[in-house]
Amino acid sequence: MLVAALAAFSPAVAHAASDAGGHGGTFPLLFFFLAVMLLFARIGALAERVGQPAVLGELLLGVFLGVLAWVPGLGVIETLKHETLVKDIAEIGVILLLFRAGLESNIGEMARVGKNALFVALIGVAVPFATGFFASQMLLPGLSTNVYLFIGATLTATSVGITARVFKDLGTSKSPEAKIVLGAAVIDDVLGLMILAVVSSIIKTGSLDPTQILVISAKAFAFLSGSILLGRFLSPRISALFSKVHTGHGMKMAIAFIFCAGFAYVASLMGLAMIVGAFAAGLVLDPVHFKDFLPPAIVTRLRAWASSHPQMEARKEMEEHAEHEEHAHVENLIDDISRFFVPIFFVYTGLQVNLSVFGDVKIVGVALVITAIAVFGKLVAGLAAGKGMNRLLVGVGMVPRGEVGLIFANIGRGLGVVDDRLFATIVIVVILTTFVTPFALSMIAKKARASA
Amino acid sequence: MLVAALAAFSPAVAHAASDAGGHGGTFPLLFFFLAVMLLFARIGALAERVGQPAVLGELLLGVFLGVLAWVPGLGVIETLKHETLVKDIAEIGVILLLFRAGLESNIGEMARVGKNALFVALIGVAVPFATGFFASQMLLPGLSTNVYLFIGATLTATSVGITARVFKDLGTSKSPEAKIVLGAAVIDDVLGLMILAVVSSIIKTGSLDPTQILVISAKAFAFLSGSILLGRFLSPRISALFSKVHTGHGMKMAIAFIFCAGFAYVASLMGLAMIVGAFAAGLVLDPVHFKDFLPPAIVTRLRAWASSHPQMEARKEMEEHAEHEEHAHVENLIDDISRFFVPIFFVYTGLQVNLSVFGDVKIVGVALVITAIAVFGKLVAGLAAGKGMNRLLVGVGMVPRGEVGLIFANIGRGLGVVDDRLFATIVIVVILTTFVTPFALSMIAKKARASA
Numbered sequence: 001m002l003v004a005a006l007a008a009f010s011p012a013v014a015h016a017a018s019d020a021g022g023h024g025g026t027f028p029l030l031f032f033f034l035a036v037m038l039l040f041a042r043i044g045a046l047a048e049r050v051g052q053p054a055v056l057g058e059l060l061l062g063v064f065l066g067v068l069a070w071v072p073g074l075g076v077i078e079t080l081k082h083e084t085l086v087k088d089i090a091e092i093g094v095i096l097l098l099f100r101a102g103l104e105s106n107i108g109e110m111a112r113v114g115k116n117a118l119f120v121a122l123i124g125v126a127v128p129f130a131t132g133f134f135a136s137q138m139l140l141p142g143l144s145t146n147v148y149l150f151i152g153a154t155l156t157a158t159s160v161g162i163t164a165r166v167f168k169d170l171g172t173s174k175s176p177e178a179k180i181v182l183g184a185a186v187i188d189d190v191l192g193l194m195i196l197a198v199v200s201s202i203i204k205t206g207s208l209d210p211t212q213i214l215v216i217s218a219k220a221f222a223f224l225s226g227s228i229l230l231g232r233f234l235s236p237r238i239s240a241l242f243s244k245v246h247t248g249h250g251m252k253m254a255i256a257f258i259f260c261a262g263f264a265y266v267a268s269l270m271g272l273a274m275i276v277g278a279f280a281a282g283l284v285l286d287p288v289h290f291k292d293f294l295p296p297a298i299v300t301r302l303r304a305w306a307s308s309h310p311q312m313e314a315r316k317e318m319e320e321h322a323e324h325e326e327h328a329h330v331e332n333l334i335d336d337i338s339r340f341f342v343p344i345f346f347v348y349t350g351l352q353v354n355l356s357v358f359g360d361v362k363i364v365g366v367a368l369v370i371t372a373i374a375v376f377g378k379l380v381a382g383l384a385a386g387k388g389m390n391r392l393l394v395g396v397g398m399v400p401r402g403e404v405g406l407i408f409a410n411i412g413r414g415l416g417v418v419d420d421r422l423f424a425t426i427v428i429v430v431i432l433t434t435f436v437t438p439f440a441l442s443m444i445a446k447k448a449r450a451s452a
Numbered sequence: 453m454l455v456a457a458l459a460a461f462s463p464a465v466a467h468a469a470s471d472a473g474g475h476g477g478t479f480p481l482l483f484f485f486l487a488v489m490l491l492f493a494r495i496g497a498l499a500e501r502v503g504q505p506a507v508l509g510e511l512l513l514g515v516f517l518g519v520l521a522w523v524p525g526l527g528v529i530e531t532l533k534h535e536t537l538v539k540d541i542a543e544i545g546v547i548l549l550l551f552r553a554g555l556e557s558n559i560g561e562m563a564r565v566g567k568n569a570l571f572v573a574l575i576g577v578a579v580p581f582a583t584g585f586f587a588s589q590m591l592l593p594g595l596s597t598n599v600y601l602f603i604g605a606t607l608t609a610t611s612v613g614i615t616a617r618v619f620k621d622l623g624t625s626k627s628p629e630a631k632i633v634l635g636a637a638v639i640d641d642v643l644g645l646m647i648l649a650v651v652s653s654i655i656k657t658g659s660l661d662p663t664q665i666l667v668i669s670a671k672a673f674a675f676l677s678g679s680i681l682l683g684r685f686l687s688p689r690i691s692a693l694f695s696k697v698h699t700g701h702g703m704k705m706a707i708a709f710i711f712c713a714g715f716a717y718v719a720s721l722m723g724l725a726m727i728v729g730a731f732a733a734g735l736v737l738d739p740v741h742f743k744d745f746l747p748p749a750i751v752t753r754l755r756a757w758a759s760s761h762p763q764m765e766a767r768k769e770m771e772e773h774a775e776h777e778e779h780a781h782v783e784n785l786i787d788d789i790s791r792f793f794v795p796i797f798f799v800y801t802g803l804q805v806n807l808s809v810f811g812d813v814k815i816v817g818v819a820l821v822i823t824a825i826a827v828f829g830k831l832v833a834g835l836a837a838g839k840g841m842n843r844l845l846v847g848v849g850m851v852p853r854g855e856v857g858l859i860f861a862n863i864g865r866g867l868g869v870v871d872d873r874l875f876a877t878i879v880i881v882v883i884l885t886t887f888v889t890p891f892a893l894s895m896i897a898k899k900a901r902a903s904a
Contacts, residue, residue, distance in 0.1 A: 028720035031544065035706075035713035042706040085540050092483065250791050254487075254494040261487035268480035336788035339702050 102282015554734015
């Protein structure tokens with residue numbers, strides 16, 4: 001199995017190994033390239049230091065890594081970025097990302113925010129879809145209807161991760177506005193996955209066959225709601241299983257992982273994207289069901305000490321530590337490996353942006369107009385937030401497309417509807433909507449506080 | 453990039469994608485298979501519950517997973533186990549394994565045990581190599597000299613991980629015998645990697661050219677000792693760098709990872725195996741140099757509380773917790789991802805064992821004889837332990853071949869010298885030497901204590 005490692009011994013062997021179907025001879029370089037991608041991702045994540053989401057930095061560093069291919073001697077980057085192993089690892093990354101999104105989505109809480117969040121979500125899907133579809137027809141005439149459909153679909157996304165993070169940083173994650181935005185973002189995830197299934201199906205069958213659309217919508221709906229129902233039923237049992245597992249973190253990770261992979265596989269058998277399955281698996285393993293998930297004995301100890309300790313500050317820190325130990329486990333089951341795979345997905349996406357298209361003024365222009373449409377659509381959605389709400393805050397909170405938009409772009413690329421130019425356009429839209437949100441949100445929040 | 457995930461939508465697309473060079477259509481199943489491998493690994497790791505090393509259980513569960521291919525409907529396992537992605541992930545696993553072995557190897561401590569450990573190591577390499585080479589010529593006449601060389605080389609290995617674990621479980625890891633065994637095992641790792649380089653080179657050039665042997669030995673020696681020297685010089689600087697990194701675990705992991713991949717790549721450029729480079733990278737990032745590696749503030753707190761707390765038991769637990777928090781970081785930088793990749797390597801190795809060869813009585817017989825030789829060679833090495841030492845304890849401590857033997861077997865397979873039958877033979881030898889050691893060691897240790 002170490003053919004690859006050893007292949008480097010002699011060019012002849014290397015050649016033979018790579019002829020034999022593997023990427024034998026290039027494996028050492030490929031492995032190093034993965035490490036470089038990981039390092040670039042971490043450097044990109046420093047964006048958080050300047051109040052920007054990590055995903056933005058990871059994406060930009062990916063673009064930068066792509067630019068490095070132009071440096072004499074680094075042309076090999078151009079080859080490496082198309083290697084199967086790099087693609088596969090990025091793909092595992094996006095699956096784990098959606099699994100985590102599912103784990104973080106709390107159905108109970110979603111139901112509680114209820115009607116208002118649902119309205120915001122539905123309008124936030126319908127308006128960007130419709131405006132994106134029609135506007136792109138005007139902006140980019142003469143393309144296939146599929147392309148316009150796909151642009152519309154991409155604009156429906158809301159990145160729950162980025163929004164949640166910003167609200168948390170602002171210290172307003174318990175506000176009614178934050179709850180609506182987060183609830184709506186989760187519903188958007190679900191709707192987005194369904195739209196993705198339908199649009200992909202249309203593109204592949206090549207026709208807008210209403211029966212086909214109905215079938216695929218029904219499947220996606222059945223799969224997701226079935227998973228949720230199954231989750232309600234199974235979770236207490238899984239929870240009991242987990243609390244019996246005392247063999248450390250590894251076994252729990254493996255169980256979570258096989259849930260994720262199993263659901264992703266079943267989804268693919270049903271003709272849905274694997275990420276739909278991974279998201280559903282995350283819903284099934286909903287953290288709230290893990291109340292009796294056994295925390296390490298140390299937690300009880302920490303608690304006991306914290307309560308008996310007189311110094312307030314120290315006590316608080318200890319309680320937080322205990323809290324962290326106790327609650328971190330379920331969501332973090334997958335974190336350890338996500339920390340490797342997920343950043344590589346974002347760098348990979350940035351890497352696929354062909355920077356030469358930016359020389360084309362038209363593309364940049366189109367990207368700016370589509371960004372404006374993307375912002376507009378979500379601001380309209382904010383109007384549905386209900387009485388007494390800061391509707392602007394809700395609307396702006398829905399703006400960032402983040403990773404969800406990128407997933408759409410990647411899938412569209414795979415389907416052949418999104419070419420280099422459109423891919424770059426979508427990446428610009430994602431970057432701008434994601435970049436603008438933290439600033440805008442904090443300004444609006446401060447203004448609201450000042451006038452309150 | 454999600455071609456693969458989407459390929460499952462329609463068989464036609466799946467076919468196109470897999471024709472396009474990826475394993476498009478099979479990706480969902482392949483991903484699920486990886487999850488199954490991980491779960492099997494964790495189940496195998498339960499071997500620790502019955503006092504056996506985890507690696508043994510992981511290996512056996514891998515063999516079991518291979519057997520499942522005979523179950524009607526599960527024949528696909530036979531295809532999946534040869535997939536490039538599975539191989540690549542197993543390969544990343546073995547690289548991380550050797551990196552960790554390097555991280556755990558403490559050069560300073562090795563030097564302190566000094567002469568005795570060196571003697572034990574040298575004899576423990578020379579005797580098994582010579583007896584293995586000549587005995588296999590008698591047992592399996594008519595094969596190429598390369599095969600006998602490889603069998604000899606495989607028998608030189610000592611698994612430092614398994615031995616260390618057993619001594620720790622016996623509560624004797626601070627005994628002089630344990631220190632000699634661990635020191636010798638580390639020297640064995642280094643010698644083993646050099647022997648591997650030489651033997652591989654002989655096999656590939658097809659001749660026992662003394663110049664060639666000298667060149668490759670010199671390269672391996674230069675690379676490893678160069679890394680150690682470089683490490684002595686660089687480590688304080690790297691350490692300073694690490695302690696400046698406050699962006700959490702992720703950045704430190706990325707830095708450690710790029711060291712590992714960079715050294716592995718340089719090794720491959722020099723014509724050495726990637727694992728040699730990974731091991732050297734681990735030596736450079738030696739944990740002892742990370743004294744000023746910043747532990748989380750909580751550690752100081754924990755320490756303070758522990759010292760002020762009256763209850764002895766609780767205090768001890770807290771101190772251990774603090775110890776863990778403080779020291780876990782450097783070695784565990786890679787643990788998070790190792791927990792995914794490394795077990796897959798062991799399951800993968802078990803999976804490659806073709807069980808049908810066990811029907812051949814001769815193979816089992818040969819395996820038993822080679823196991824006896826393997827044990828004998830290390831017992832002789834134990835005699836060099838020096839005055840006042842329990843020489844039997846030292847000898848038996850050197851017996852387990854563990855993961856190192858498996859790495860040799862895998863490399864031999866890649867080079868074409870190790871066929872299915874020999875592969876199975878080596879796996880049996882590894883299993884037996886590894887299986888027998890914990891029992892034998894605890895018996896000897898108890899007897900020694902009783903007579904003392």
